[in-house]
Amino acid sequence: MGVEAHEGSRVPEGQAIHRLARIASGFLAGRVVAASSPQGRFAEGAARLDGLTAFHAQAWGKHFFMPFAESRTPTAEPLLGDDGPAWLHVHLGLYGRWSFSGPRATDVAGAGLRGGGNAAAVPEPGATVRLRLEAEDLAADLTGPARCEALDGQGVRAVLARLGPDPVRNEPGDRERFVTTIRSRRAAVGQLILDQSIAAGPGNIYRADCLFRTGISPLTPGSEVSPERLGALWDDLAATMADDVDSGVIRTVPPDLRPEPVPEGDEEAGRFAVYHRTGRPCLRCGTTIVEKDLVGRRLFWCPGCQR
Numbered sequence: 001m002g003v004e005a006h007e008g009s010r011v012p013e014g015q016a017i018h019r020l021a022r023i024a025s026g027f028l029a030g031r032v033v034a035a036s037s038p039q040g041r042f043a044e045g046a047a048r049l050d051g052l053t054a055f056h057a058q059a060w061g062k063h064f065f066m067p068f069a070e071s072r073t074p075t076a077e078p079l080l081g082d083d084g085p086a087w088l089h090v091h092l093g094l095y096g097r098w099s100f101s102g103p104r105a106t107d108v109a110g111a112g113l114r115g116g117g118n119a120a121a122v123p124e125p126g127a128t129v130r131l132r133l134e135a136e137d138l139a140a141d142l143t144g145p146a147r148c149e150a151l152d153g154q155g156v157r158a159v160l161a162r163l164g165p166d167p168v169r170n171e172p173g174d175r176e177r178f179v180t181t182i183r184s185r186r187a188a189v190g191q192l193i194l195d196q197s198i199a200a201g202p203g204n205i206y207r208a209d210c211l212f213r214t215g216i217s218p219l220t221p222g223s224e225v226s227p228e229r230l231g232a233l234w235d236d237l238a239a240t241m242a243d244d245v246d247s248g249v250i251r252t253v254p255p256d257l258r259p260e261p262v263p264e265g266d267e268e269a270g271r272f273a274v275y276h277r278t279g280r281p282c283l284r285c286g287t288t289i290v291e292k293d294l295v296g297r298r299l300f301w302c303p304g305c306q307r
């Protein structure tokens with residue numbers, strides 16, 4: 001079911017959810033939406049959204065939020081967690097996916113979504129569709145999410161309270177919060193980055209490659225990495241992830257290190273610096289890339305130039 005074979009079994013990282021929010025907003029925002037749960041497991045939640053107007057969706061890390069309200073109110077776009085609208089909250093997890101279909105759908109691709117245009121009519125939903133949102137010749141079908149719920153503002157704020165700053169949002173104070181939190185912990189910095197309460201959004205690829213890009217060893221305890229280097233790491237996560245929102249493709253190899261042409265048998269080097277490159281030479285120093293299991297996730301790094 002993966003869009004790309006080697007990414008098929010990964011949870012989409014935060015940049016993919018920001019992209020999803022943008023695409024879903026393009027199709028649905030400002031329109032009255034018919035909501036249903038063909039599978040039945042979200043029947044009650046869908047009934048809360050049915051017949052309301054969709055407003056612009058937002059992402060926070062790997063969490064997707066879309067507000068729905070009577071079209072007369074609110075007059076302005078709701079702020080994330082506002083009281084008033086009904087909020088659709090989705091976490092795709094490993095298997096969740098949005099599919100867009102119908103005459104108004106355009107071709108979209110990327111982690112956690114698919115879509116195809118050219119249909120003459122909105123097709124009947126499959127039996128596994130947890131939620132269908134339909135508006136004017138377009139259907140958005142959600143299958144297999146880890147979480148799908150309708151929340152009020154307080155419910156949204158409760159979700160956000162458990163999440164750290166999101167590098168793609170990169171709001172004032174986020175950088176300091178990230179640096180301070182990591183500096184207060186003894187665990188390996190490579191482990192801390194994947195803690196969604198410390199940074200919301202980064203997954204295994206950005207973890208590996210942004211540490212490489214900033215030259216930090218993932219095994220160094222958080223408390224032993226200088227504030228300057230952690231600040232640089234935050235800035236790199238923010239810039240790299242934001243860059244990938246537009247394309248939907250993660251490309252984390254630094255442009256000046258990208259081999260040209262990409263060596264046969266090392267195709268990952270065209271996209272990634274150390275991720276999935278175990279046993280290959282480091283693009284910066286030639287040392288062999290290594291991997292180890294860290295708290296159940298594969299961690300990749302260069303022992304030569306990451307200190």
Ligand SMILES: [Zn+2]
Nearest residue numbers: 282285302305
């Ligand atoms: Zn190296």
